[in-house]
Amino acid sequence: MPIEKTDYIWMDGEFVPWDEAKIHVLSHALHYGTGVFEGIRAYWDGENLLVFRLEDHVRRFLNSLKIHLMSLPYSSKELIEIILTLLKKNRLRTSSYIRPIAFRGLGEFGLNPFGSPVQCAIAAFPLGAYLKGEGVRVCTSTWRRIPDESMPSTAKTCGAYVTSTLAKAEASMRGFDEAILLDSRGFLSEGSGENIFLVIDGVIYTTPIYASILQGITRKTVIEIAEDEGFKVVERDILKSELYTCEEAFFTGTAAEITPILEVDNRTVGDGSIGRITSILREILSKAVLGKIEKY
């Protein structure tokens, strides 16, 4: 998926031209993965660019920094202001993706992170669908999500995404669109960059936070929408075999939005088309991101 270049990237306090947003090859984060990031979507409603759940994303970004003992000289209010200014400066008039990243830059040699300064950059560029909107064929991965005791799963840590890229590469080489990772105990965890939901006997299930998931902001919104629509939502451990017999399954994520899962490990999910509950939730989410439903 190509990245569409925009005019500016905000970096360490200033807006710099896209091509000048560079870092040193000996940056700590490049070698050891010592960075945290966010993924945020902004939706163009024909007149305005509306950023979905911006405060929640900035809060998670700052929490990720805190977990990794990093800090920035900016408050959440200032970061929000910078993001909104960046969108204006880039004159984005289409649905877009915003990528803040904070990382350890060039400093001392060695694993001790404290000798390397924390740098920060924010990019924003147009982005359409991340996964196929009509639904995806997925496989369960041979790679497991790293448990929280080894890699903080509530932080969006750069280094943690190596597991996701291995799972995604494996899925792609085997001809699937996406991978589902199990946790270290063997229960379902999540997709390479998405949370997962199943529908069994009309009840909506999603994996719990102790299944090493990233606590998705879309996941939270979808739970809220589903409960408001009168569906029962249960967060519990899910067996791999339940994935093979469920009526519906779908991913949620900022990039993936709600993506129906039509096939898992060569077994058809439901009747192989987008499920009824998935369609209802997707329809409501698509209005919510455009600010058309006030309570969301």
Ligand SMILES: Cc1ncc(COP(=O)(O)O)c(C=O)c1O
């Ligand atoms: C590993 C992982 N899980 C879940 C999600 C979904 O989180 P959100 O809905 O906050 O984008 C993402 C995307 O950020 C992710 O990378």
